[in-house]
Amino acid sequence: MRLTKAFQPTLKEVPAEAQIASHRLMLRAGLVRQTSSGIYAWLPAGLRVLRNIEQIVREEQDAIGAQEVLMPTLQSAELWRRSGRYDAYGPEMLRIQDRHGRDLLYGPTNEEMITDIFGSSVKSYKELPKALYHIQWKFRDEVRPRFGVMRGREFLMKDAYSFDASYEGAVASYRRMMLSYLRIFQRLGVRAVPMVADTGPIGGDLSHEFLVLAPTGESGVFFDAALEEQDWLSRPVDCDDAESLATFFSTVTDHYAATDEKHDEAEWAKVPDERKREGRGIEVGHIFYFGTKYTASMGIEVSGPDGAPFHPHMGSYGVGVSRLVGAIIEASHDDAGIIWPASVAPYRAAILNLRQGDEACDAICDRIYGTDPENMLYDDRSERAGVKFNDADLMGHPWQIIVGPRGAKEGKVELKQRATGERFELSVEDALAKIGAA
RNA sequence: CGGGCAGUAGCGCAGCCUGGUAGCGCACCAGUCUGGGGGACUGGGGGUCGUGGGUUCGAAUCCCGCCUGCCCGACCA
Numbered sequence: 001m002r003l004t005k006a007f008q009p010t011l012k013e014v015p016a017e018a019q020i021a022s023h024r025l026m027l028r029a030g031l032v033r034q035t036s037s038g039i040y041a042w043l044p045a046g047l048r049v050l051r052n053i054e055q056i057v058r059e060e061q062d063a064i065g066a067q068e069v070l071m072p073t074l075q076s077a078e079l080w081r082r083s084g085r086y087d088a089y090g091p092e093m094l095r096i097q098d099r100h101g102r103d104l105l106y107g108p109t110n111e112e113m114i115t116d117i118f119g120s121s122v123k124s125y126k127e128l129p130k131a132l133y134h135i136q137w138k139f140r141d142e143v144r145p146r147f148g149v150m151r152g153r154e155f156l157m158k159d160a161y162s163f164d165a166s167y168e169g170a171v172a173s174y175r176r177m178m179l180s181y182l183r184i185f186q187r188l189g190v191r192a193v194p195m196v197a198d199t200g201p202i203g204g205d206l207s208h209e210f211l212v213l214a215p216t217g218e219s220g221v222f223f224d225a226a227l228e229e230q231d232w233l234s235r236p237v238d239c240d241d242a243e244s245l246a247t248f249f250s251t252v253t254d255h256y257a258a259t260d261e262k263h264d265e266a267e268w269a270k271v272p273d274e275r276k277r278e279g280r281g282i283e284v285g286h287i288f289y290f291g292t293k294y295t296a297s298m299g300i301e302v303s304g305p306d307g308a309p310f311h312p313h314m315g316s317y318g319v320g321v322s323r324l325v326g327a328i329i330e331a332s333h334d335d336a337g338i339i340w341p342a343s344v345a346p347y348r349a350a351i352l353n354l355r356q357g358d359e360a361c362d363a364i365c366d367r368i369y370g371t372d373p374e375n376m377l378y379d380d381r382s383e384r385a386g387v388k389f390n391d392a393d394l395m396g397h398p399w400q401i402i403v404g405p406r407g408a409k410e411g412k413v414e415l416k417q418r419a420t421g422e423r424f425e426l427s428v429e430d431a432l433a434k435i436g437a438a
Numbered sequence: 439c440g441g442g443c444a445g446u447a448g449c450g451c452a453g454c455c456u457g458g459u460a461g462c463g464c465a466c467c468a469g470u471c472u473g474g475g476g477g478a479c480u481g482g483g484g485g486u487c488g489u490g491g492g493u494u495c496g497a498a499u500c501c502c503g504c505c506u507g508c509c510c511g512a513c514c515a
Contacts, residue, residue: 016507036507144439146509157515286515352474355474386473388474389475
């Protein structure tokens with residue numbers, strides 16, 4: 001994308017309403033604009049980040065056999081009356097009426113809907129297990145929205161639901177999901193540590209929150225360093241084999257990890273000092289098993305091998321997609337701006353033409369840009385060098401390809417890596433090779 | 439939901455106390471110079487002062503209501 005053609009409004013000054021780093025940077029870098037309290041419009045660069053995150057989530061959910069669906073944002077109150085949650089949910093649920101006076105709601109989550117859809121179609125244990133997910137906007141009417149997209153009222157969430165014939169099957173589904181989540185967060189370039197969470201009335205140990213480590217996180221976290229040193233992507237796990245899943249699962253649960261709410265000093269003391277990690281975290285994912293809560297309350301049954309009907313066991317699994325944009329920035333920025341992990345960056349590189357109109361500079365920039373116009377942001381404005389440097393740092397592209405008149409005469413460009421600040425003087429070919437472009 | 443603060447140009451703010459023709463910086467437009475970390479000069483454009491009412495000869499300014507946004511706390515993916 002050429003910057004002169006792009007809708008890419010950056011701000012020099014910080015809007016007064018933004019307090020925390022990610023919110024300020026998202027506004028300044030032109031990723032989002034607030035339209036109401038807790039509600040945001042996504043501008044082109046922000047949308048690209050959102051889509052990149054979605055895509056990684058999709059690939060890793062598909063990899064464990066989950067299938068994507070898309071359910072509506074508006075739901076019928078009838079559905080929620082069947083589960084008993086229409087009255088139980090409280091004022092966080094946004095309730096509306098259509099022209100006929102029928103009660104609707106903007107979905108805060110989709111257990112009821114997916115259970116209904118599943119139950120009306122699946123009638124036999126032979127069709128289990130099944131896992132379905134969708135990536136859709138949710139609305140929860142928070143009392144006090146804040147921190148930009150990290151605690152908005154409208155937010156984009158990936159939510160998945162598993163259906164199994166037995167508790168054992170549900171446990172396997174849960175473990176597959178945990179693996180998928182660990183891989184998702186690793187690919188997103190953030191460290192997210194799974195921590196045991198409250199399971200509510202269901203009991204057991206089958207609920208985990210995933211927290212991205214960032215100094216501004218809302219929860220204190222204590223965990224064993226082993227949990228952030230694992231490479232989940234290269235770890236071989238057979239998702240169809242309960243043994244393999246159990247082995248994987250124990251590598252997570254054998255190590256201490258807890259938020260301040262669940263922190264246990266006695267257990268913490270058993271962790272060797274050199275492996276103790278303390279900090280703060282932002283919750284970006286939550287998985288839990290809740291048995292037959294919805295299948296029972298909504299009367300969903302399938303036939304078992306003996307012909308007798310039973311309520312399938314369910315689990316639900318959420319990733320805060322829009323919240324992650326903020327969380328990633330909280331975890332990865334400096335005074336100058338955002339430092340995007342390559343996997344989610346809106347563009348892989350920015351091309352900074354320091355002398356727009358100079359024949360040599362223009363020619364080199366055009367050549368570089370032509371290799372991958374979709375994934376490069378070409379700053380072809382007639383701005384001064386300083387403006388381009390600052391905007392590129394602010395927007396946080398992993399690489400900056402700096403083309404100035406001095407180097408251009410010799411066919412050289414300067415490559416700057418945003419994360420490290422390292423600079424390399426290279427030929428065009430070498431620079432392209434280094435950033436992995438064609 | 440308790441407590442606090444704020445709405446004046448796209449953004450950041452002053453003006454309000456003490457009523458009298460709405461200002462500053464940045465951004466924007468035109469031009470000249472400049473050209474490797476938000477440059478300089480000259481000349482421009484842009485505002486229902488959140489909103490409704492009241493007081494007054496006269497309200498951004500004083501009074502009352504409402505709306506919106508933000509912060510702290512409680513709550514929360």
